[in-house]
Amino acid sequence: xxxxxxxxxxxxxxxxxxxxxxxxxxxxxxxxxxxxxxxxxxxxxxxxxxxxxxxxxxxxxxxxxxxxxxxxxxxxxxxxxxxxxxxxxxxxxxxxxxxxxxxxxxxxxxxxxxxxxxxxxxxxxxxxxxxxxxxxxxxxxxxxxxxxxxxxxxxxxxxxxxxxxxxxxxxxxxxxxxxxxxxxxxxxxxxxxxxxxxxxxxxxxxxxxxxxxxxxxxxxxxxxxxxxxxxxxxxxxxxxxxxxxxxxxxxxxxxxxxxxxxxxxxxxxxxxxxxxxxxxxxxxxxxxxxxxxxxxxxxxxxxxxxxxxxxxxxxxxxxxxxxxxxxxxxxxxxxxxxxxxxxxxxxxxxxxxxxxxxxxx
Amino acid sequence: xxxxxxxxxxxxxxxxxxxxxxxxxxxxxxxxxxxxxxxxxxxxxxxxxxxxxxxxxxxxxxxxxxxxxxxxxxxxxxxxxxxxxxxxxxxxxxxxxxxxxxxxxxxxxxxxxxxxxxxxxxxxxxxxxxxxxxxxxxxxxxxxxxxxxxxxxxxxxxxxxxxxxxxxxxxxxxxxxxxxxxxxxxxxxxxxxxxxxxxxxxxxxxxxxxxxxxxxxxxxxxxxxxxxxxxxxxxxxxxxxxxxxxxxxxxxxxxxxxxxxxxxxxxxxxxxxxxxxxxxxxxxxxxxxxxxxxxxxxxxxxxxxxxxxxxxxxxxxxxxxxxxxxxxxxxxxxxxxxxxxxxxxxxxxxxxxxxxxxxxx
Ligand SMILES: CC(C)[C@H](C(=O)O)[C@@H](O)C(=O)O
Ligand SMILES: CC(C)[C@H](C(=O)O)[C@@H](O)C(=O)O
Numbered sequence: 081x082x083x084x085x086x087x088x089x090x091x092x093x094x095x096x097x098x099x100x101x102x103x104x105x106x107x108x109x110x111x112x113x114x115x116x117x118x119x120x121x122x123x124x125x126x127x128x129x130x131x132x133x134x135x136x137x138x139x140x141x142x143x144x145x146x147x148x149x150x151x152x153x154x155x156x157x158x159x160x161x162x163x164x165x166x167x168x169x170x171x172x173x174x175x176x177x178x179x180x181x182x183x184x185x186x187x188x189x190x191x192x193x194x195x196x197x198x199x200x201x202x203x204x205x206x207x208x209x210x211x212x213x214x215x216x217x218x219x220x221x222x223x224x225x226x227x228x229x230x231x232x233x234x235x236x237x238x239x240x241x242x243x244x245x246x247x248x249x250x251x252x253x254x255x256x257x258x259x260x261x262x263x264x265x266x267x268x269x270x271x272x273x274x275x276x277x278x279x280x281x282x283x284x285x286x287x288x289x290x291x292x293x294x295x296x297x298x299x300x301x302x303x304x305x306x307x308x309x310x311x312x313x314x315x316x317x318x319x320x321x322x323x324x325x326x327x328x329x330x331x332x333x334x335x336x337x338x339x340x341x342x343x344x345x346x347x348x349x350x351x352x353x354x355x356x357x358x359x360x361x362x363x364x365x366x367x368x369x370x371x372x373x374x375x376x377x378x379x380x381x382x383x384x385x386x387x388x389x390x391x392x393x394x395x396x397x398x399x400x401x402x403x404x405x406x407x408x409x410x411x412x413x414x415x416x417x418x419x420x421x422x423x424x425x426x427x428x429x430x431x432x433x434x435x436x437x438x439x440x441x
Numbered sequence: 442x443x444x445x446x447x448x449x450x451x452x453x454x455x456x457x458x459x460x461x462x463x464x465x466x467x468x469x470x471x472x473x474x475x476x477x478x479x480x481x482x483x484x485x486x487x488x489x490x491x492x493x494x495x496x497x498x499x500x501x502x503x504x505x506x507x508x509x510x511x512x513x514x515x516x517x518x519x520x521x522x523x524x525x526x527x528x529x530x531x532x533x534x535x536x537x538x539x540x541x542x543x544x545x546x547x548x549x550x551x552x553x554x555x556x557x558x559x560x561x562x563x564x565x566x567x568x569x570x571x572x573x574x575x576x577x578x579x580x581x582x583x584x585x586x587x588x589x590x591x592x593x594x595x596x597x598x599x600x601x602x603x604x605x606x607x608x609x610x611x612x613x614x615x616x617x618x619x620x621x622x623x624x625x626x627x628x629x630x631x632x633x634x635x636x637x638x639x640x641x642x643x644x645x646x647x648x649x650x651x652x653x654x655x656x657x658x659x660x661x662x663x664x665x666x667x668x669x670x671x672x673x674x675x676x677x678x679x680x681x682x683x684x685x686x687x688x689x690x691x692x693x694x695x696x697x698x699x700x701x702x703x704x705x706x707x708x709x710x711x712x713x714x715x716x717x718x719x720x721x722x723x724x725x726x727x728x729x730x731x732x733x734x735x736x737x738x739x740x741x742x743x744x745x746x747x748x749x750x751x752x753x754x755x756x757x758x759x760x761x762x763x764x765x766x767x768x769x770x771x772x773x774x775x776x777x778x779x780x781x782x783x784x785x786x787x788x789x790x791x792x793x794x795x796x797x798x799x800x801x802x
Contacts, residue, residue: 201567242604242606244602244605277532278603280603
């Protein structure tokens with residue numbers, strides 16, 4: 081039977097608790113689909129700072145290098161918030177991981193599970209029947225990484241500066257991912273930019289137009305980022321795939337995720353060329369509820385499902401996990417974050433939700 | 442009696458129609474408060490391209506220079522969308538006006554009028570009783586104007602680039618506006634940045650912290666822009682004043698405005714040091730409904746009220762206009778965009794709404 085190596089990085093806050101449930105799910109998938117997941121756990125984020133002196137220890141990087149994929153929990157918490165930004169858990173772990181492993185492509189689905197439309201802060205008539213969009217965000221370029229970047233000068237003229245930059249090759253690479261994804265969905269790409277102000281966006285738009293010619297069955301539109309921020313909260317159903325640079329994708333994917341009302345349920349994938357990827361929940365480490373056993377493990381479990389699909393090519397197993405999640409939701413299982421006290425709802429804790437899902441795979 | 446000179450730039454789309462109503466309101470204010478508004482109209486935007494060859498003709502700039510304030514309608518439309526970005530109505534008129542007149546401070550209130558909570562795309566329980574926040578956006582710096590900016594290279598390495606940049610002096614100047622404004626409101630400033638990624642934001646945050654010391658009665662918090670995009674749609678009432686750089690302010694102010702459901706009602710002010718300013722509706726030129734006499738003139742009328750207050754120091758007159766707007770809304774007057782067919786609503790056209798407001802000043 082096939083064997084895949086996974087670097088398991090639970091991190092901080094609710095990370096370890098929800099990761100434990102994802103492990104149960106992988107155990108079940110091993111049984112059911114006769115594969116083997118060789119899992120090794122390592123520290124990342126705040127706990128790595130505490131135990132090994134930095135958010136991304138070399139030993140953790142080495143483990144990731146020897147693995148086929150990274151399953152990531154979440155990092156950060158009040159304890160480390162006063163560190164310099166560079167050393168903080170989020171920044172100090174995620175940005176270097178993206179750079180080292182060339183994780184240029186961030187896939188962030190924003191899905192309202194039809195059973196959970198009531199959780200969205202949008203009106204019922206706006207979310208009725210749910211919505212399902214995918215943000216494809218470039219993750220290793222743009223203003224996040226381009227040089228120069230720094231602070232210089234003194235007195236009132238002391239100045240902070242950053243550089244936004246994209247090459248044709250970078251735009252083309254991420255645009256192809258968006259068009260491919262749209263081809264398997266509702267066949268629409270909306271490319272987000274600020275071409276009325278940014279030269280980077282002028283180039284971005286040109287390249288996206290050129291790439292679109294190779295995908296004649298996919299409809300391309302362009303939208304300014306300010307308008308996109310409005311349209312998302314006015315009528316999210318208008319979107320299928322939103323193609324964004326690093327910064328705009330950061331903002332809009334979070335907005336879209338929050339609008340679903342299912343933030344604790346949304347997975348994400350950060351992919352390199354080839355099959356390597358990092359998989360993590362879209363939500364944060366939720367330190368306020370950590371250690372209580374009440375966190376929702378679904379985002380972590382669906383992140384594992386994305387790993388099965390994108391890094392291991394186990395589409396069938398991935399689907400089995402997704403179906404199981406849908407099934408428990410339809411049967412009324414709810415962790416505290418999505419419990420609304422409606423008739424038919426069954427309140428469960430983290431492990432209860434994990435077990436219910438495992439039982440349905 | 443005092444006299445003020447106004448450059449009236451109606452622009453495109455619904456601009457001229459709603460501007461006509463603002464003129465009626467100014468006529469009424471002249472009578473009532475014994476002031477004089479010497480008004481001169483000029484072209485801007487698409488109509489200026491058609492008639493004078495560019496979006497911001499020199500004669501228009503000259504008129505503005507000789508005026509105490511600019512009352513701006515709105516610009517843009519499908520007719521000019523295929524021009525190069527630099528020459529398009531929005532970009533070609535607004536950015537140079539901001540730069541030439543040093544309009545560094547953009548005030549964009551996002552208010553849900555209590556009579557109109559039903560218009561928001563947010564759930565009733567989220568908008569109940571309305572909300573009222575103010576985005577203070579830096580408008581002449583940041584990634585909009587900093588150099589270098591351009592496209593260079595060839596082939597796959599052809600690269601678009603922009604520079605984000607803020608000096609201490611620039612941050613301090615806009616931060617003071619935010620703290621002053623908060624002092625007259627609910628005494629909270631939330632400063633938006635991305636200090637975990639951008640050096641510009643690290644400086645931004647430092648300077649805001651320092652300025653805050655001069656306003657001990659105002660509470661300061663910081664929020665990353667991605668989180669702010671989420672928090673706005675989760676619970677907008679948490680915000681009083683949001684202090685933003687140019688780009689983040691562009692995105693978040695539009696998101697906030699859309700969430701109110703009252704986009705056609707929101708004014709904005711773009712202020713220079715001293716008393717000069719440009720006043721314009723937050724919404725666009727709405728070419729789809731132009732020429733039908735059905736546009737909502739309230740945003741334009743409230744923009745005129747902001748002008749009375751900020752450029753002319755006529756706080757009492759400004760308040761009289763605002764009160765008149767509130768009164769007509771409470772009495773049920775509705776243009777098509779805010780008409781919901783509820784009992785007590787009176788459907789009016791653009792002029793009908795203008796007249797109703799004038800009658801209550
Ligand atoms: C922690 C931060 C650097 C990161 C980002 O901005 O990319 C986070 O917001 C995300 O979206 O994964
Ligand atoms: C038209 C455009 C350049 C402008 C901006 O981005 O500032 C507009 O979106 C605005 O907010 O006034």
